[in-house]
Amino acid sequence: MTKISKTEIEKCIFIVRKQKVMLDSDLARIYGVETKALNRAMKRNSDRFPPDFMFQLNEKEAEFLRYQFGTSKVGRGGRRYLPYVFTEHGALMLANVLNSDIAVEASIQVVRDCTRNFSQKNWNLIIEIHTQLYSTD
Secondary structure, three states: OOOOOHHHHHHOEEEEOOEEEEEHHHHHHHHOOOHHHHHHHHHHOHHHOOOOOEEEOOHHHHHHHHHHHOOOOOOOOOOOOOOEEEOHHHHHHHHHHOOOHHHHHHHHHHHHHHHHHOOHHHHHHHHHHHHHHHOOO
């Protein structure tokens, strides 16, 4: 599989409903799976994808994308449904539910990056919250 550059990934990010999102088809390409498989995995794990992680575009938004990015029209070999888009949280969750080498690698890398970026203060806060939530006192 071909590794996709950071620049190419950044070109796939756009704003919809005041949120930075990526199309299901772009994420499928990045993770090395078919769009159909990506959407199937998302639907099988729908409880992991609340509205702030992903949503389906409406007809007006999808039409705008067709004009902006040249996506094909229904009936001309293109999509037969309105595309889904994923926020950064949704893109990460997809990496956790997809079964591809690239998705697994991406998920591991994000966890490593996050743990490197946590300061001791963050860990102390997490421990404090966990203690408050699960205290047996």
